[in-house]
Amino acid sequence: MxxxxxxxxxxxxxxxxxxxxxxxxxxxxxxxxxxxxxxxxxxxxxxxxLDLGLAPGITHDICSAVQPLALASPFFRAFDVRARGVELRTPEASYAQPLDDEPAAIAWRDVERTAAGLGADAAAWRATLGTLAAHWDLVVELSLGDKRSVPSALLSPRTLAAAPMFGALLGLQGTAAWNLPFRTERARALLTGVASHAIGDLPSLALGATSALLGTLAHGTGWPIPVGGSxxxxxxxxxxxxxxxxxxxxxxxxxxxxxxxxxxxxxxxxxxxxxxxxxxxxxxxxxxxxxxxxRHGNAAAKVDFVLSGPVPWRDAEVGRAGTQHLGGTRAQMAAAEAEVAAGRVPEHPVTLVSDPSVGDPSRIQAGLRPLWAYAHVPTGDTTDPTELVTRQIERFAPGFRDVVVASRGVSAADMPHHNPALVGGDISxxxxxxxxxxxxxxxxxxxxxxxxxxxxxxxxxxxxxxxxxxxxxxxxxxxxxxxxxxxxxxxxxxxxxxxxxxxxxxxxxxxx
CATH class of the missing domain: 3.50.50.60 (FAD/NAD(P)-binding domain)
Structure with a gap:
């Protein structure tokens, strides 16, 4: 045309x-x-x-698969995607953080169910993420404004609980005090994993803001998966x-x-x-x-898999979440991100994974399903990430290789081929x-x-x-x-x- x-x-x-x-x-x-x-x-x-030709009838989400903001963004709320026939399904668990030596931490839609799995940190999780989830719309307005005008949410009496808690959580998670108010590794890792939706230093205020926003929505609206793909x-x-x-x-x-x-x-x-x-x-x-x-930030390298069955997670509860954050403990994730910042590909990179069929079974065709994954790597890195990501998934899901039917790796350097805006793999x-x-x-x-x-x-x-x-x-x-x-x-x-x-x-x- x-x-x-x-x-x-x-x-x-x-x-x-x-x-x-x-x-x-x-x-x-x-x-x-x-x-x-x-x-x-x-x-x-x-x-x-898109259909990448990896298996008949199997489509892949090229960059984003799960949409935590599809029900929460003021634009999408005004546009009302659901009223337009877009079906958004929220899995019972928004995200999971598998660990090497103990059961995984799971962020269920239900705050109480999540807190119950965090032992000594149950009360702290309720007081922070529970409070914010009850006021998720205010958290969204504070987070997604133009950074030039005063959010109207600050003028509402409802912010007396949410705004100070949001500021406190952001401040703690973004500084050397980031181990507060949580005492267990499981709670700390669970919140750090959600920060990995941004790529940067840990701890940092920007990634702290990411974890506060997306952690709030995990309980407030859930993290929806669009039926048929993004x-x-x-x-x-x-x-x-x-x-x-x-x-x-x-x-x-x-x-x-x-x-x-x-x-x-x-x-x-x-x-x-x-x-x-x-x-x-x-x-x-x-x-x-x-x-x-x-300047551009550090990068993501993408792998699209076709599987013959679900990922065989060591902790079966992990497979009930729409998204998995693979990086292990808070200290392990911080060390991996430091390697990326130094221009090196980590042996165990922070990796995000999603099986969209958890929320949308129609993505399974003839027993095959897509799996979406990307790993954090230095900007412009030319390494094919397939083996890197496969090893990281195998770490928490022994036998993963046995269910892989096909795969396609896209290095950070090659990400602009399907989207010129992703210079060097910088998805931000x-x-x-x-x-x-x-x-x-x-x-x-x-x-x-x-x-x-x-x-x-x-x-x-x-x-x-x-x-x-x-x-x-x-x-x-x-x-x-x-x-x-x-x-x-x-x-x-x-x-x-x-x-x-x-x-x-x-x-x-x-x-x-």
Whole structure:
């Protein structure tokens, strides 16, 4: 499809990941003429589900399989993916932390059941994660804001319990005091494992914030698995965009501003460095330099497996969770992450694993099932991770090799082949530190607006950072509506039956 089909465009979005599509849907709902440009032949960026040809009928989630924020993100709550036919199933256990010398620690959906398995730390888990889970919506608002405005949650009397606890847990887990308030290795490892959804130093404030948010949601909403794969969420966004007059053009690579059709606003769901390259010499020099200085973080190397049966976990309870965090004890995980930070591939890397059939049995075809896994490695590492990940799974699931039918390893260096934004395997699109979660990618008051150019950055390289939540795109789209079109009221994103595709010719349309 030609990128020039529309006679006029109000907005162009470069990149069709969750953030790009969140921005595009928001703008189209406001009555704008929107076009999305995607360099790949398939839509969805890090949330695609594809048949890799490893086994008949078996599909794999290319980057993200489990979606902890699909029920919690303010954008997805406004968009209401469930009302659009996306089935999100939450396993009875959100995540598990197997250990070498004792039973695994399990984060069940039920706080009490989780606490009961933590022995001496039962009361501490209830007081911290239990309190936060009861106010999960406030925790989400505190975590997923634009880092520039005061969250309205702070003005609510309900925050008197949640906000101080969130701050205390973040502070403890992000500093040398991170062993408090927990006394057992099982509780400490359970909370540290969930921090591994970000890649960085342990302990650190940014990873402490990750563990506090995702640990809260493990009990508050659960960690849902989309039936059919993460692509189901992407398909719902695409359907809404097209229903409101938007277009998507695949196979259209943007390397310079000249590759983008004329529009009043352009939003880039790209890395900060790619934004600087596309707009080379068209931005204020200080801004261009700042974008180029935004460093990439360490990386993930991915392995897609096809199995003939479930993973034979030594502790059978581990298999009831939708996600497994493999790294052992808190000290072992911290040592592995330190190796990565030093540029070395650990012998036992922190590894995340998920069998989506735990929540979605339809992913099993002819007795075969997909298994999703990635390991933390240095940026740009060229090692095929298959053996590395297989050994780490075997550590906690002896006999795993016997159920592997096929596999495909993707090194950190090769991750950009299916998503150019994942430079060197950096799935976060930039360093994950507390400073860089605020000054992301720069310390400017408006981190989305690329000066007075009509161009914006809407990717995970902006606040609130990485994750399938659409908030980066939603925050950027709000600024586009306000600055470029004078629209100050957010459009309703809920499912509607009214056909508004004629809005482009409506006399009240912002460009008319």
């Amino acid at each position: 030609s990128a020039q089909r529309f006679a006029e465009l109000d907005a162009v979005v470069v990149g069709s990941g969750p953030n790009g599509l969140a921005a595009a849907v928001t703008l189209a709902r406001a009555g704008l003429r929107v076009q999305v440009l995607e360099s790949q032949d398939t839509i969805g960026g890090g949330a695609r589900t 692509q189901a969420i992407i398909d719902a966004l695409v359907a809404d965009l097209r229903a409101h007059g938007g277009e998507i053009v695949t196979g259209h690579h943007v390397s310079t501003w000249r590759d983008v059709p004329s529009a009043r606003a352009v939003l880039l769901d790209t890395t900060a460095g790619a934004a600087a390259d596309i707009l080379a010499n068209r931005l204020p020099r200080s801004l261009e330099d700042s974008l180029r200085r935004f 699109l930039g360093q994950v530190t507390m400073w860089r979660m605020i000054a992301r990618p720069t310390a400017r008051w408006d981190p989305y607006r690329l000066a007075d150019t009509g161009w914006y950055l809407c990717s995970a390289a902006t606040p609130p950072g990485p994750g399938v939540h659409g908030m980066n795109g939603w925050h950027a789209a709000q600024r586009v509506l306000r600055h470029e079109f004078g629209i100050h009221e957010l459009p309703d994103l809920s499912p509607q039956t009214a056909d508004v595709t004629g809005s482009a010719t409506d006399p009240s349309h912002p460009r008319s």
